[in-house]
Amino acid sequence: MGMIKDIVEGGWSLIAGMWVTIRRIYRPVVTVQYPRECLDMSPAYRGHIEFEQFPETGSHNCVACGTCMRFCPTNVIKVQGEKTHTHSEKRASLYFIDFSHCSLCGLCVVNCPTQTLKFSGEYELAHYSRWDGVIDLIQRLEESA
Amino acid sequence: MAEKEIAPGARVQLAVVEEVLNLCRANSLWPMTFGLACCAIEMMAAGASRFDLDRFGAGVFRPSPRQSDLMIVAGTISKKMAPIIVTLWEQMPAPKWCIAMGNCAISGGPFEYDGQYAIVPGTDLILPVDVYVPGCPPRPEGLIQGFLALEDLITKGEKRNVLRRFKRKIVKGR
Amino acid sequence: MMTAQALHDFVYVGVFLLAAALFAVSPLIASWLIGGRSVGVKRAETYESGMPAIGSAWIQFSVAYYIYALIFLAFDVDVLFLFPVALAYDKGFFVRDFVEIVIFIGILSLAIVYAWRKGVFTWQKRR
Amino acid sequence: MANEFLEPITEQTFYLNMGPQHPSTHGVLRLFLKLDGEYIVEADPVIGYGHRGHEKMAESHLYEQFLPNSSRMDYLAGLIFNHGYVAAIEKMAGIEVPPRAEYIRVICAELNRISSHLLWFGTYVMDLGGFTPFLYSFDDRENILDILDRVSGSRLTYSYCRFGGVARDVDDEFITATHQFVERLRSRWDDYHNLVTKNVIFIHRAKDVGVINRELALRFGCTGPILRAAGVPYDVRKAEPYSVYSELDFEIPTGTKGDALDRYLVRVQEMEQSLHIIEQALERLPDGAIKAAVPHKVRPPRGDYYFAVESARGAVGFYIVSDGTSYPYRLKARVPSYGNLQVLTEVLPGTLVADTISILGSIDIVVPEVDR
Amino acid sequence: MNSVQSLIQPQVLAQIGFAGIVALTLTGALIAVFPRNILYNILGLIVCLTGVAGIFVYLGSPFIALMELLIYVGAICISIIFAIMLSRPLHLSLPKRRLPKVGLALGVGAAVFIMLSAIISRTEWQPAATRSSDWSVATLGAYLLTRYDLVFEVISLVLLVAILGAIIISGYARRSPS
Amino acid sequence: MNSLTTYLFLAALLFSLGIFGVFQRRSLIGMLIAIELMLNGASINFMAFNRFLAPDPIVGQIYTLFIMGIAAAEAAIALSIIVAVFRRLGSINIERAQELRG
Amino acid sequence: MSLEDLKEKLSKVVEPGDMVPRDYEKDGCLLEIKARADQVEAVAKAAREADCFLESITAVDFTNGPQIIYQFNSCTIVSRVLVRVQLSRGESVVSIGSIYDAALWYEREVFELFGIRFDNHPDLRRLLLPEDADFYPLLKDYGKVHAFRSTEEIYGE
Amino acid sequence: MAAWQNLVNFLGPDLARIVVGVVGVLALVQVNALFLVWLERKVAAHIQLRIGPKEVGPFGILQSIVDGIKLVGKELITPRHADRKLFMLAPIAVFLPVLVSFVVIPFSERLLIRDMNVGVLLIFAFSTFNVLAVLVGGWASNNKYSLLGAVRAVAQNVAYEIPLLLAVLSVVMWSNSLQMSEIVASQSKVWHVFSMPVATLIFLICATAETNRAPFDIPEAESELVAGFHTEYSGMRFALFFLAEYSNMLIVSAVATTLFFGGWKSPPFLGFLPVPGLIWFFAKTYALIFVTIWVRWTFPRLRFDQLMNFCWKIMIPAALLHLVVYAGIIKIVR
Structure with a gap:
């Protein structure tokens, strides 16, 4: 008798499960059809770093102090500066990051004395070469400007 | 775009047949169920309801390498794991492709430092990689972008993928 | 005579078998022709989660459900014997056919009862 | 098993590698099984396929620089590891954390715990062959990831907790979204229970499978839901309250037998408790600073320190030896899955291959956490 | 053209089909006996039994032919394959044949065959005078229920005993009932 | 060609092959296979006589059915014996079994 | 089982002078025991009797030889005990795998990362590294490290 | 011709039936498999609140055809x-x-x-x-x-x-x-x-x-x-x-x-x-x-x-x- 009870109860639990799934067929899908429609990126999203463009200078404020380079745990950043006549400080002339080593810790952004570094919202980075992860931030800034 | 011989050593090679086959291959990439570390979770997320790789016909995760077309190296390759990955790669039937997903798979990522003894710094040292998806871990969108890039690689150009009804966003600047 | 009709049936079955074989073989040939060919030392090695397989799979394989196969063997034959009887069931018999079938099935069920009692259907955790 | 390659292969038993590439070994775990038909005679979990040398790495990195690694050890409960690591350093260096930051950490850590348990729920049922619950739980998990993405900017490897506080303040939207999520998940339990918990097939697959009793769990140093399922109410959050857990009211769900079903139920109840904690924390969330003033490079005083937190899988501890510089002299992470995985050598023998999957799934292993 | 046309004669076609079936049967039988890999033997037996089923069709009873497939192939052969898997891997450690033994077996087999064929070819087979033409399966069932009812029940008894025997021999009887 | 003698010859051939198999085989399962061959030879005989000679074509079929039933029972018992022998002796090689006994 | 009970059990196997109370709030442990290599087994037995579980075994490399650290904790009350065993280079220590099964893997790990051998360990294979690895990566003379110090430099005395 | 006549007499309408049957069944088997694979993926997707195959052809209807053709072009590996x-x-x-x-x-x-x-x-x-x-x-x-x-x-x-x-x-x-x-x-x-x-x-x-x-x-x-x-x-x-x-x-x-x-x-x-x-x-x-x-x-x-x-x-x-x-x-x- 207990066995029959088990069978009936078990069968009922199966039907309850099927009821759960069949109801979903008519529910709207949750899929975001990515290349056609994109999710809103969170404001805090951490892509690779890029230069903040300051309105007063019209460009970045990187003084090539190298703090970011020193703080980077994985040697992602290579920055070189040169003194120009117009500015009394050094200015970055070369700023390369190898994004493929980055762990997105944000130490460079936090420690940047001039707050010129920020996270980009870039997430579509698929490429055909291993070296496509190397990004020239100055060039990137110029292009976006 | 890198030219790659898609089907090495087919006994009969007809341009038309290859064209059709490549179109089909591009739209039916079955990845191998295979994850190494953090990126594997994002790979699962890409296959899950929100992002749904199945829309592109790439949602059939096959557990056996014999039935899969694509190896997604998702995560850090340890030296202990490297020979296994090579074995699995060789056990996949041609034509096959490889996506290096995440920074660890591309270059060892944050784990490549002076004195590192345990990992292989980069999938390209052991396998021919077709598409690199940087990120730590890349968002599922990034992986989908990688899939689309791979499809374009297989059909030799987005325009020749006649089944594609949207435009892939190509990041410029590099 | 029934032979002619049976032979016709046989023609159908034969032709369909042949067609199935052709249908199965032709894509294999096509695949052989246009399929890719890969290289690699471990290409044709046995798959075992990426590790080299330890030993052959052709070993003595302790099938825990072997006893099921033996019970099935006898049971299946028993059930098949019921088919011709079912065809003649309730055709001009009074209750004789019912009784005989009940006896037959009763004897048959004894096997299950016995196997059940003897614990054939309980799998023990082994240590 | 002395050495897998030296032992003669008899005909009765055979060896089978389950993993490193196997759909149900959760990443790169390798189970080296000795089988007799469908029965397992010996099981030897082989780990190290995800070994990345975190501990060696710590010795050549600043305390700050090691921070992102902490969430990469256990990527499913990254924030909790994050929290543990940061709290350990704070304790060493004597940094006071503002209460708001502590509450935010607790909320995020509990959200992370739920997301980890949801993923475990999905993969466990998937291991048992039910694919759909996996996607349902992933769908709910995406909600958590959205919330955490909003505050930390990352979906998986958060690096959200910083020395002295958190990286970014939460806004009202975060609070409403979290409230909504709590409501949403509560409304989902019915479906989950109807689909899985009450399902007769599931119950049969999980009940009396892989019994890990108190004795066994303590011998192997299992912690977390495994220990709790064996009836031991040990939870670091209660035993050694850290952060603001002592101010929050929650229970420790425990099981009785310690089988897979108990572990399942304990985790499901834990998710409910986490929701409860989140609600309380949101209610009490104080205003104020989110980050204390901390030097660019922390220099904890000399000595050795240990700090434990409760991750989704059990007690995580950071044992740090400091030599007074800004680099750790030695950093050791005591991870829960280590003991939880090792217990398989004792539990698996005698079970069926299918049970192996059920046991492994119910134990909830994250291999890179074990391998570090 | 003529020869091709003559091949299309239905009778000829039937003969060709019959020859094919016989060939199938004999090939299967040979495979069942000669190769040393026991799995090949059993597959050969399956081929042979399929052929025999075809012969039964030619002999006018598709029902028996299907029963042959269901019982022999579907039950007996599969159980034998299970037994093969349970036993030592014979297909690998192929036992060597001893020539005298094979010779003896061949001799006995040939002797039996010669004897049988002698009998077959010598005997004048006389069909029964009155022959019923009722081949239907329903009649078969009716016979089983009436004239052969005892045998029908006995068969089930025999199979029951077989099951009990199998269970006892497999060592289950010594277990305490659970 | 499609005559009684053909069938009888075929049956005889199967039967002789079965006998040959029984004698030359050393493994019990091989012998079982050979025995099945012999039984099938017998079945063909029954069916052939039934088709060409018998007054009532049902009887032969019923006999064939019985042969199948007996064959199944025989196989079940034989297989369980084989497995039991194997468990006891670690071999299903008939000669080895004899050696161990003697 | 209280901490006092554990202390009492432990005091039978180690000298009271070697038991140093620690500041739990700061260091995260209650008791530190300085044991010799030959006392490890007895300490572990005492901990086992006091219903503790083994939390971890790890080692730290110093110029004056590696140090093994055992951690025991109880699941009923907080009673984290740190057992510190200073070894000289090349010295081995007795395995406690027979007392705590959990120790088997921890010891294997310590062996492969520091090269410290454990006597009576049933199966001292490599655990995390490939089977053929022939280096001990966590020793301070492997790879680039920031500092290599002696025990005194860190713990004073 | 007489022989053909014989055959037709023997098989009668069967001949046409066989040919049509074989062709029809083959078509049915293929179409069914393609359709079922698609149906399964679609139904599964909608049960799981996903879309399923979509981009290959309208509603992804070409998906299984594409899969099939791809499989023809794959290598056949026979393990050693x-x-x-x-x-x-x-x-x-x-x-x-x-x-x-x-x-x-x-x-x-x-x-x-x-x-x-x-x-x-x-x-x-x-x-x-x-x-x-x-x-x-x-x-x-x-x-x-x-x-x-x-x-x-x-x-x-x-x-x-x-x-x-x-x-x-x-x-x-x-x-x-x-x-x-x-x-x-x-x-x-x-x-x-x-x-x-x-x-x-x-x-x-x-x-x-x-x-x-x-x-x-x-x-x-x-x-x-x-x-x-x-x-x-x-x-x-x-x-x-x-x-x-x-x-x-x-x-x-x-x-x-x-x-x-x-x-x-x-x-x-x-x-x-x-x-x-x-x-x-x-x-x-x-x-x-x-x-x-x-x-x-x-x-x-x-x-x-x-x-x-x-x-x-x-x-x-x-x-x-x-x-x-x-x-x-x-x-x-x-």
């Missing part, structure tokens, strides 16, 4: 340690019984390739070869996962054949015929699903088990045995296993429709609709297939011993009991 002959034979052998089963399935009143009077048995007899092919394929791969999967497949298939046959027996007892058309005709008043719901349930459950569908997909249990018996099969050989599996689904559902759901007949209360029998038949068949898909994406799978015990402890006793009771009922009703 496999038994080459049997390894190559198995995928072909698994497909052989598939077409034969379609010979006797009555798609509508007229559309029936050959109405044999042993129709039902024919399907079961040939399905045995399917099992054998699986066993041979799994064994020949020389892969432990394949072997475990193959042995499980066979043990499961043979076990569930018994309750399946017993359920069919009840139908045969009522209709006194093995002929498919007569079985359908015997349901002119009441469909068997109404007169014997228990047998229908048993049949459906066992049929699911016979086709290795979830929750009985233990032989190819992904989480345990990687891909089960076809772990080592690549490309087109794998596709043939796949094709056979989906065709078997169709066959089993079609047989269930014929035996229990009134075949081509319209539902009793919808008899007035001018819908051809063919449509009804396929509607019922695919409705059943939909249910199996639905079940597959809902439940976890059973463990092997539970599966076997479910068969021996519940299904077979229930089927035997049902048979006896139903035999009594026939006596009373007639």
Whole structure:
């Protein structure tokens, strides 16, 4: 008798499960059809770093102090500066990051004395070469400007 | 775009047949169920309801390498794991492709430092990689972008993928 | 005579078998022709989660459900014997056919009862 | 098993590698099984396929620089590891954390715990062959990831907790979204229970499978839901309250037998408790600073320190030896899955291959956490 | 053209089909006996039994032919394959044949065959005078229920005993009932 | 060609092959296979006589059915014996079994 | 089982002078025991009797030889005990795998990362590294490290 | 010409029937497999709140075609340690019984390739070869996962054949015929699903088990045995296993429709609709297939011993009991 009870109860639990799934067929899908429609990126999203463009200078404020380079745990950043006549400080002339080593810790952004570094919202980075992860931030800034 | 011989050593090679086959291959990439570390979770997320790789016909995760077309190296390759990955790669039937997903798979990522003894710094040292998806871990969108890039690689150009009804966003600047 | 009709049936079955074989073989040939060919030392090695397989799979394989196969063997034959009887069931018999079938099935069920009692259907955790 | 390659292969038993590439070994775990038909005679979990040398790495990195690694050890409960690591350093260096930051950490850590348990729920049922619950739980998990993405900017490897506080303040939207999520998940339990918990097939697959009793769990140093399922109410959050857990009211769900079903139920109840904690924390969330003033490079005083937190899988501890510089002299992470995985050598023998999957799934292993 | 046309004669076609079936049967039988890999033997037996089923069709009873497939192939052969898997891997450690033994077996087999064929070819087979033409399966069932009812029940008894025997021999009887 | 003698010859051939198999085989399962061959030879005989000679074509079929039933029972018992022998002796090689006994 | 009970059990196997109370709030442990290599087994037995579980075994490399650290904790009350065993280079220590099964893997790990051998360990294979690895990566003379110090430099005395 | 005439006389309309039948069935098998794969992915997707195949063709309808063509272009790998002959034979052998089963399935009143009077048995007899092919394929791969999967497949298939046959027996007892058309005709008043719901349930459950569908997909249990018996099969050989599996689904559902759901007949209360029998038949068949898909994406799978015990402890006793009771009922009703 207990066995029959088990069978009936078990069968009922199966039907309850099927009821759960069949109801979903008519529910709207949750899929975001990515290349056609994109999710809103969170404001805090951490892509690779890029230069903040300051309105007063019209460009970045990187003084090539190298703090970011020193703080980077994985040697992602290579920055070189040169003194120009117009500015009394050094200015970055070369700023390369190898994004493929980055762990997105944000130490460079936090420690940047001039707050010129920020996270980009870039997430579509698929490429055909291993070296496509190397990004020239100055060039990137110029292009976006 | 890198030219790659898609089907090495087919006994009969007809341009038309290859064209059709490549179109089909591009739209039916079955990845191998295979994850190494953090990126594997994002790979699962890409296959899950929100992002749904199945829309592109790439949602059939096959557990056996014999039935899969694509190896997604998702995560850090340890030296202990490297020979296994090579074995699995060789056990996949041609034509096959490889996506290096995440920074660890591309270059060892944050784990490549002076004195590192345990990992292989980069999938390209052991396998021919077709598409690199940087990120730590890349968002599922990034992986989908990688899939689309791979499809374009297989059909030799987005325009020749006649089944594609949207435009892939190509990041410029590099 | 029934032979002619049976032979016709046989023609159908034969032709369909042949067609199935052709249908199965032709894509294999096509695949052989246009399929890719890969290289690699471990290409044709046995798959075992990426590790080299330890030993052959052709070993003595302790099938825990072997006893099921033996019970099935006898049971299946028993059930098949019921088919011709079912065809003649309730055709001009009074209750004789019912009784005989009940006896037959009763004897048959004894096997299950016995196997059940003897614990054939309980799998023990082994240590 | 002395050495897998030296032992003669008899005909009765055979060896089978389950993993490193196997759909149900959760990443790169390798189970080296000795089988007799469908029965397992010996099981030897082989780990190290995800070994990345975190501990060696710590010795050549600043305390700050090691921070992102902490969430990469256990990527499913990254924030909790994050929290543990940061709290350990704070304790060493004597940094006071503002209460708001502590509450935010607790909320995020509990959200992370739920997301980890949801993923475990999905993969466990998937291991048992039910694919759909996996996607349902992933769908709910995406909600958590959205919330955490909003505050930390990352979906998986958060690096959200910083020395002295958190990286970014939460806004009202975060609070409403979290409230909504709590409501949403509560409304989902019915479906989950109807689909899985009450399902007769599931119950049969999980009940009396892989019994890990108190004795066994303590011998192997299992912690977390495994220990709790064996009836031991040990939870670091209660035993050694850290952060603001002592101010929050929650229970420790425990099981009785310690089988897979108990572990399942304990985790499901834990998710409910986490929701409860989140609600309380949101209610009490104080205003104020989110980050204390901390030097660019922390220099904890000399000595050795240990700090434990409760991750989704059990007690995580950071044992740090400091030599007074800004680099750790030695950093050791005591991870829960280590003991939880090792217990398989004792539990698996005698079970069926299918049970192996059920046991492994119910134990909830994250291999890179074990391998570090 | 003529020869091709003559091949299309239905009778000829039937003969060709019959020859094919016989060939199938004999090939299967040979495979069942000669190769040393026991799995090949059993597959050969399956081929042979399929052929025999075809012969039964030619002999006018598709029902028996299907029963042959269901019982022999579907039950007996599969159980034998299970037994093969349970036993030592014979297909690998192929036992060597001893020539005298094979010779003896061949001799006995040939002797039996010669004897049988002698009998077959010598005997004048006389069909029964009155022959019923009722081949239907329903009649078969009716016979089983009436004239052969005892045998029908006995068969089930025999199979029951077989099951009990199998269970006892497999060592289950010594277990305490659970 | 499609005559009684053909069938009888075929049956005889199967039967002789079965006998040959029984004698030359050393493994019990091989012998079982050979025995099945012999039984099938017998079945063909029954069916052939039934088709060409018998007054009532049902009887032969019923006999064939019985042969199948007996064959199944025989196989079940034989297989369980084989497995039991194997468990006891670690071999299903008939000669080895004899050696161990003697 | 209280901490006092554990202390009492432990005091039978180690000298009271070697038991140093620690500041739990700061260091995260209650008791530190300085044991010799030959006392490890007895300490572990005492901990086992006091219903503790083994939390971890790890080692730290110093110029004056590696140090093994055992951690025991109880699941009923907080009673984290740190057992510190200073070894000289090349010295081995007795395995406690027979007392705590959990120790088997921890010891294997310590062996492969520091090269410290454990006597009576049933199966001292490599655990995390490939089977053929022939280096001990966590020793301070492997790879680039920031500092290599002696025990005194860190713990004073 | 006379010879041709002879042949035509001998085979009569059969010749045309065979040709049309072969072509039609081949087309049906292929279209069905393509459609079912698509349907399965779509239904699964919508159950899981996803979209499923979408980008390849409208609604992703071309997806399975694309998959199929891709599989033709894949390499065929024969493992080095496999038994080459049997390894190559198995995928072909698994497909052989598939077409034969379609010979006797009555798609509508007229559309029936050959109405044999042993129709039902024919399907079961040939399905045995399917099992054998699986066993041979799994064994020949020389892969432990394949072997475990193959042995499980066979043990499961043979076990569930018994309750399946017993359920069919009840139908045969009522209709006194093995002929498919007569079985359908015997349901002119009441469909068997109404007169014997228990047998229908048993049949459906066992049929699911016979086709290795979830929750009985233990032989190819992904989480345990990687891909089960076809772990080592690549490309087109794998596709043939796949094709056979989906065709078997169709066959089993079609047989269930014929035996229990009134075949081509319209539902009793919808008899007035001018819908051809063919449509009804396929509607019922695919409705059943939909249910199996639905079940597959809902439940976890059973463990092997539970599966076997479910068969021996519940299904077979229930089927035997049902048979006896139903035999009594026939006596009373007639």
